[in-house]
Amino acid sequence: MFTGDQEKVRIVNRSLILNALRLYAPISRAQLAYITGLTRGTVSNIVTILIEEGLVFEDELQGSKIGRPPILLGLRPDGGAVVGVEIGVDFISVLLTNFVAQTLWEIRVKTTSQSQTDIISQAEKYIDQALKIAKEKKLGPLGIGVGLPGLVNVRQGNLITAPNLHWKDVPLRLIWNQRFHLPVYIDNEANLAALGEYYFGIARNVDNFIYLSSDIGLGGGIVIGGRLFRGGHGYGGEIGHIQRDPQGELCGCGRVGCWETQVGPRPVLRRVKKEFQTHHDQMLLDACSGNLDNLTFDIVVQFALNGNSICRQAIDEVAVNLGMGIADLVNVFNPDLIVIGGAFIQAKEILHSTIEKTIFSNALQPSTENLKIEFSERDTEACVLGAVAVVLDDILREMAIS
Numbered sequence: 001m002f003t004g005d006q007e008k009v010r011i012v013n014r015s016l017i018l019n020a021l022r023l024y025a026p027i028s029r030a031q032l033a034y035i036t037g038l039t040r041g042t043v044s045n046i047v048t049i050l051i052e053e054g055l056v057f058e059d060e061l062q063g064s065k066i067g068r069p070p071i072l073l074g075l076r077p078d079g080g081a082v083v084g085v086e087i088g089v090d091f092i093s094v095l096l097t098n099f100v101a102q103t104l105w106e107i108r109v110k111t112t113s114q115s116q117t118d119i120i121s122q123a124e125k126y127i128d129q130a131l132k133i134a135k136e137k138k139l140g141p142l143g144i145g146v147g148l149p150g151l152v153n154v155r156q157g158n159l160i161t162a163p164n165l166h167w168k169d170v171p172l173r174l175i176w177n178q179r180f181h182l183p184v185y186i187d188n189e190a191n192l193a194a195l196g197e198y199y200f201g202i203a204r205n206v207d208n209f210i211y212l213s214s215d216i217g218l219g220g221g222i223v224i225g226g227r228l229f230r231g232g233h234g235y236g237g238e239i240g241h242i243q244r245d246p247q248g249e250l251c252g253c254g255r256v257g258c259w260e261t262q263v264g265p266r267p268v269l270r271r272v273k274k275e276f277q278t279h280h281d282q283m284l285l286d287a288c289s290g291n292l293d294n295l296t297f298d299i300v301v302q303f304a305l306n307g308n309s310i311c312r313q314a315i316d317e318v319a320v321n322l323g324m325g326i327a328d329l330v331n332v333f334n335p336d337l338i339v340i341g342g343a344f345i346q347a348k349e350i351l352h353s354t355i356e357k358t359i360f361s362n363a364l365q366p367s368t369e370n371l372k373i374e375f376s377e378r379d380t381e382a383c384v385l386g387a388v389a390v391v392l393d394d395i396l397r398e399m400a401i402s
């Protein structure tokens, strides 16, 4: 074996151990050997080095009380701080965590402007705040992960386009590298939310799943074999723009009848307003202060839960459209789990059975044998948690390489 090959093996083994510790700690050396498939000797040697470097600690107190307790290992929480950021169409969310992804500080604010300059400088203000708190806690900042509502070139760190924000060609990684002098990782928000669910939520340890989230658009994150599917240049997973109705509504992307025009709060509101023209409903009108322009998705969900047929039908129709599209994805990817996030979470009691029924009657039977349909566990936090995960993931690997 060449020296270079040995070095590569050492790096991979070290990365395997760090990642296993991140996912399963506290664990013993024997459990680490079992999980990683490495020999006990290799694990012991690498762990000794990691302890010397201050990345891993031993905790004898957590062991069994009978006989000689196994020494349990974990990553040191004070190994550093990570900032996760999500820039949404109408909000900014910032999360500060320690080295083991425990929340130290977080903020989520509504934004009123869509101006690129305003939103970026507002986000910078919160990142400054997060970094100040990290400094007070004597934690060195390791990096910033950022989720954006649009197409992102992950390798170059550029936002190519965010149609609902009307932004184009923003080299955000470069801008924030220069501003904060830290590693910056930017990605599509649904991709990061999928990672958030994979590392910290309902999809933990599920290696093949699809995450879908609907608010203003319909985003998707596809995880195959434990890795996010990005395609050749990072633009993969744009499931919201699969064309499902050539005669349908105009989409934000400029085409017609995309899936996201059929599912989500907007089509629900459109459908209720249309029905209202032939079926007047005074209670619904009163809930909108006498003007249907004030109708919100929250009101429709509440009315549907209380048995209002117009609202119920509108949500059912969207659930069927959602289920039909998911059935196609199930045929293509054969996932073990579908995770539904975003605005649909608040309507999950009404949506769940219709979506499930539609998927199971439209997808090819063998593909649905082990399929589960769940709603997001981390909800609005999924993306910022994924942003933290992406930094930690890379930092652990970089540490392994250095």
Ligand SMILES: [Zn+2]
Residues within 6 Å of the ligand: 240, 241, 251, 252, 253, 254, 255, 258
């Ligand atoms: Zn579209």
